[in-house]
Amino acid sequence: MKPAAFEYHAARSVEEAVATLAEVAPDQGRILAGGQSLVPTMAFRLATPEHLVDINGIEELGRLAVEDGVLSIGACVRHAAFHRPVTDGGLGAILTFMAGHIGHYPIRQRGTFCGSLAQADPSSEWCLAAVTLDATITAQSTRGRRTIAGADFIQGIMTTALEDDELLVETRIALPAADTRFGFAEFSRRAGDFALAMALVSFRLSGGVMHDARLGIGGAEDHPRRIPQAEAALDGQPPGSQAFEAAAAAVAAALDPMEDAGTSAQYRRELAQCLARRALESAAESAAA
Amino acid sequence: MAAETGTETGTETSQVLGRSVERLEDPPLVTGDARFAGDINFPHQLHMRVVRSPHAHAEITSIDCRAAAALPGIFAVWTAADIPDIGPVDFRADRASENLKPYRQPVLAKGRVRYVGDPVVAVFAEDPYLAEDGAELVAVDYAELRVIVAADQEPGEFSPGLGTEAALLTHSFGDIEAAFAGAHKVIALDLLTGRHSGVPLETRGAIGRYDAANDILELHGAAKVIHRNKETLVAMLGCDPAQLHLHECHIGGGFGIRGELYPEDVLVLVAAKRLGRPVKWIEDRHEHLMCANQGREQRHLARIAVDKDGHILGIDDEIFHDQGGYVRTHGSNVANRTMCMLTGLYHVPAFRAVTHFRLTNKTPCATYRAPGRFESTFVREQLIDAVAAELNLDRVTVRRRNLIPASDFPYRLSFDEPHVGDLNFDSGDYALLLDKALTKFGWDDLQADLARRREGGEMVGTGIGMFLEEGGRGPSDGAKIAVDGAGGVEVITGGASLGQGFETAMAQICAAALGVGYKSIRVIHGQTDRIPYGIGAHATRATVLTGGAVHVTALKLRAKALDMAAELLQAPAEALEISDGTIRRRDDAAGATMTLAEVARRLAPGSKVLGGREPGLWAEGFFNPTDTVFPYGVHLAQVKVDPGTGGITVERFMVAYDVGRAVNPAMVEGQLVGGCLQGLGGALYEEFAYDENGQPLAVTLADYLLPTLGEAPEVEVLVTEDAPSPLNPLGIKSAGEGGINGVGAAIAGAVNEAISIPGAVRRLPITPQRIRDILRAAAGRTD
Numbered sequence A: 001m002k003p004a005a006f007e008y009h010a011a012r013s014v015e016e017a018v019a020t021l022a023e024v025a026p027d028q029g030r031i032l033a034g035g036q037s038l039v040p041t042m043a044f045r046l047a048t049p050e051h052l053v054d055i056n057g058i059e060e061l062g063r064l065a066v067e068d069g070v071l072s073i074g075a076c077v078r079h080a081a082f083h084r085p086v087t088d089g090g091l092g093a094i095l096t097f098m099a100g101h102i103g104h105y106p107i108r109q110r111g112t113f114c115g116s117l118a119q120a121d122p123s124s125e126w127c128l129a130a131v132t133l134d135a136t137i138t139a140q141s142t143r144g145r146r147t148i149a150g151a152d153f154i155q156g157i158m159t160t161a162l163e164d165d166e167l168l169v170e171t172r173i174a175l176p177a178a179d180t181r182f183g184f185a186e187f188s189r190r191a192g193d194f195a196l197a198m199a200l201v202s203f204r205l206s207g208g209v210m211h212d213a214r215l216g217i218g219g220a221e222d223h224p225r226r227i228p229q230a231e232a233a234l235d236g237q238p239p240g241s242q243a244f245e246a247a248a249a250a251v252a253a254a255l256d257p258m259e260d261a262g263t264s265a266q267y268r269r270e271l272a273q274c275l276a277r278r279a280l281e282s283a284a285e286s287a288a289a
Numbered sequence B: 001m002a003a004e005t006g007t008e009t010g011t012e013t014s015q016v017l018g019r020s021v022e023r024l025e026d027p028p029l030v031t032g033d034a035r036f037a038g039d040i041n042f043p044h045q046l047h048m049r050v051v052r053s054p055h056a057h058a059e060i061t062s063i064d065c066r067a068a069a070a071l072p073g074i075f076a077v078w079t080a081a082d083i084p085d086i087g088p089v090d091f092r093a094d095r096a097s098e099n100l101k102p103y104r105q106p107v108l109a110k111g112r113v114r115y116v117g118d119p120v121v122a123v124f125a126e127d128p129y130l131a132e133d134g135a136e137l138v139a140v141d142y143a144e145l146r147v148i149v150a151a152d153q154e155p156g157e158f159s160p161g162l163g164t165e166a167a168l169l170t171h172s173f174g175d176i177e178a179a180f181a182g183a184h185k186v187i188a189l190d191l192l193t194g195r196h197s198g199v200p201l202e203t204r205g206a207i208g209r210y211d212a213a214n215d216i217l218e219l220h221g222a223a224k225v226i227h228r229n230k231e232t233l234v235a236m237l238g239c240d241p242a243q244l245h246l247h248e249c250h251i252g253g254g255f256g257i258r259g260e261l262y263p264e265d266v267l268v269l270v271a272a273k274r275l276g277r278p279v280k281w282i283e284d285r286h287e288h289l290m291c292a293n294q295g296r297e298q299r300h301l302a303r304i305a306v307d308k309d310g311h312i313l314g315i316d317d318e319i320f321h322d323q324g325g326y327v328r329t330h331g332s333n334v335a336n337r338t339m340c341m342l343t344g345l346y347h348v349p350a351f352r353a354v355t356h357f358r359l360t361n362k363t364p365c366a367t368y369r370a371p372g373r374f375e376s377t378f379v380r381e382q383l384i385d386a387v388a389a390e391l392n393l394d395r396v397t398v399r400r401r402n403l404i405p406a407s408d409f410p411y412r413l414s415f416d417e418p419h420v421g422d423l424n425f426d427s428g429d430y431a432l433l434l435d436k437a438l439t440k441f442g443w444d445d446l447q448a449d450l451a452r453r454r455e456g457g458e459m460v461g462t463g464i465g466m467f468l469e470e471g472g473r474g475p476s477d478g479a480k481i482a483v484d485g486a487g488g489v490e491v492i493t494g495g496a497s498l499g500q501g502f503e504t505a506m507a508q509i510c511a512a513a514l515g516v517g518y519k520s521i522r523v524i525h526g527q528t529d530r531i532p533y534g535i536g537a538h539a540t541r542a543t544v545l546t547g548g549a550v551h552v553t554a555l556k557l558r559a560k561a562l563d564m565a566a567e568l569l570q571a572p573a574e575a576l577e578i579s580d581g582t583i584r585r586r587d588d589a590a591g592a593t594m595t596l597a598e599v600a601r602r603l604a605p606g607s608k609v610l611g612g613r614e615p616g617l618w619a620e621g622f623f624n625p626t627d628t629v630f631p632y633g634v635h636l637a638q639v640k641v642d643p644g645t646g647g648i649t650v651e652r653f654m655v656a657y658d659v660g661r662a663v664n665p666a667m668v669e670g671q672l673v674g675g676c677l678q679g680l681g682g683a684l685y686e687e688f689a690y691d692e693n694g695q696p697l698a699v700t701l702a703d704y705l706l707p708t709l710g711e712a713p714e715v716e717v718l719v720t721e722d723a724p725s726p727l728n729p730l731g732i733k734s735a736g737e738g739g740i741n742g743v744g745a746a747i748a749g750a751v752n753e754a755i756s757i758p759g760a761v762r763r764l765p766i767t768p769q770r771i772r773d774i775l776r777a778a779a780g781r782t783d
């Protein structure tokens, strides 16, 4: 568990980081953010990058701000930054709740929001949030800047739309309408483990019925995604067990879950169904509160 | 009487036996001054990296070490061909069994590899990073062979002419055919205990050093059975006992797996001698989870015959024991222990167990805390629960009806097989402990409460695991105790400390017998150059055996001190007492006194008052117990199952255990709580799974799920001292394995009740997915 030799570059600015990355990307150069995914894989020699470009010293990437109705999360913002709500209302509260499910306390002190997106683990809480809440991702390279929609960014297990020479500089999430209700539920074997499945939902209420429903499932398929059939089962319906059961059933029907030696597709499907229902119930409870 | 718990502080007196005094060993551990294997370094040391088999079963067709050997910083690269004179890792002397010998593990694979992780090549380098770089350059070609991943699979070939069923073992007594023929009911269960093991925080480590000036080879990082391992190594290396010494350092957890002899221990020793440089090897976690001893994996086809009142008439069990790739230092001991302890604390008139002891292409297995007992308790208690369900009787009632009554002790279990030793249960009142445990748990009220919760839709239930343990196996252990001229007391033992508080326990026993403060006592363990014999710390022996030896020796030393003091104080020795290291007349508190230090000075070689006495205030003594001791326990669990996810929450857990006599109740409690959490690991989380090609699926701590504080219930503990052992002077039984033994059984019973499907749990660990499978199948049946 000793990593192979590599060259270490400590970047002082975004420009320097992307310039170095452009140079070393062809030799398996990689960005080092919190290191909570990259370093363990290097210790196992599953990853043997010849160069690491460390972005932790770049001050501007630590920026976490709410401006003009948008939450901006810089590349060096740690999971722990969400231990307390970063905005008022349901969004801040749900991100805090989700952050508590990421690994353990020490991991959350180093690991970053944007690093999670770049890593694209199917069970990443932040990937699910980015997809369900329609985040916008900003990538920069020596070729310039571009933005990518959350749903397009994550493409599969540990595969993203990011090019080898691109730095993910920031993730932006538009603040939802103030009356938006959120719910989240996940299941893992132990506290701190990657989830076997999770669900993030939000909806608004008017005239006693739900609208603008969003329902995303993570951990079950090779990447998180919204389930339109489930959202359709919610919109226009009063919140309650009938609509929630229907949406959960739609989740089960729509999913094509991963299967691995420890977990069957059927179990993941049942979990997703159960968690979708629970996330909806907790969103409804938060509405009542 | 229940022993007191909770740590007492500041006790300097000799009245320390049975009290929860502070542990002596803690200061270096909590201040970071402890020295683990990783902390041991010698000048000019090399670092070893082992190239391991990526295949579960294959012929090695070629090995090319040239590229690795050419890498700067690589000192040597060895294959089996470089150490042709070194034989396989041997069994411990007392376990020798000729027909198992062909299944021993070579130090480096010879021709064939038999599990993923099997050592093939050793690389020695200037630093551990280079050693890994070198290991990556070693090119080994393999031709894959048929892989066997389960003991109940068709056996295959271990080596030409040798099958993978290494032994067919039988334990029996009574007329089993008649028992089943005359039964009111026969119930059969097909049960599995999953493969798991002790996973200490500190991985294995071994540092070999050759002291050429004195012609002594040293192994640092030894643990558990240091003196026994020395004997084995002396035989394997063909040296004189005086030329090899093993040294124990601080150990970050043992649990049965650490401290056994493994190929890497032999490699660092041979390399240190032949390469002329100290050689250090520290196992990484990935290696640990593929290579250190695993355990527990058995399938039981068990049947029980009962009369109409639930009295057991007979138990018949066919066992498939998955031994993994080789037979390690214990031989077939775990399989044998599974069988001989299977009837536990019940009166069973007829019994037969047959074990298929089979090699598979997985990591080799050996002992893990409560070896064979965790497994057999699970089986036995599931059988009892099944009897209760089948006859519509209360679970507690069926147990009460079958417990060996207190009036039957000592109780002897004799087996038909001449080579299987009798078990002599020394003392016990099983029904009393069951009553105490149920009362403390509030069992009866709880049943009503949980029934209400179940009616309300919750899946909650309770389970019971009753069990017997065995400890203090001889044949003998000794100790040396010396008092120096400043009054310092040194207790030299061949025991071992795995973190269990060995030093404190020995100091307490010595303090009580000698009459000194326990904190002034220095306890030596695990150093073969200090004492030539030692039983080590395994199978809950230490406190009984080494403790017995310390007690005997301290009394001898006391007699010697009083004999000298009697002359100097001009009083008969019988009239004197020693307290806090001071000798005085028992009937004259204000009279003349002298200290043990003064006595030691007066007994110095050449002293004028020596007379005909042997010089020195020191003594050596042995304790030779006639037989083993049998502590016993009751585990009670309360669980809640989440029907949606299959998740299981342990709402309450209680360990009730009769230890005969607790030397230090807080330490006993620590052993029981720690053991219990490990048991929850085996019952609910931990599993070394393999795919059909024998590839291990749990090789990191993200896949091998140890329970953490987040999963830990508050473990309730009831330590009783109702049945002290008549076999040793202090009445001690043992505490090491009572926390873990019945956990699988109690949790399985509780889950069955929670989901209201008797006998649903067939397999440990009980994972959420397996619960969902059970619930789905049950729903399908009722639809």
Ligand SMILES: Cc1cc2nc3c(=O)[nH]c(=O)nc-3n(C[C@H](O)[C@H](O)[C@H](O)COP(=O)(O)OP(=O)(O)OC[C@H]3O[C@@H](n4cnc5c(N)ncnc54)[C@H](O)[C@@H]3O)c2cc1C
Residues within 6 Å of the ligand: A030, A031, A032, A033, A034, A035, A036, A037, A038, A039, A040, A075, A101, A102, A103, A104, A107, A110, A111, A112, A113, A114, A115, A116, A118, A119, A121, A123, A124, A125, A126, A162, A166, A167, A168, A169, A192, A193, A194, A195
């Ligand atoms: C025991 C444990 C448990 C965990 N549990 C969870 C969990 O439950 N849920 C969860 O979501 N995560 C979990 N994680 C992972 C953790 O959240 C990581 O922090 C996260 O996945 C990656 O973030 P990082 O900043 O540490 O990235 P790093 O490890 O530094 O990098 C990860 C990858 O992303 C790339 N990268 C990082 N930042 C950028 C960037 N700005 N631009 C371009 N590429 C970039 C790196 O080059 C690398 O390839 C766990 C980790 C551990 C060790």
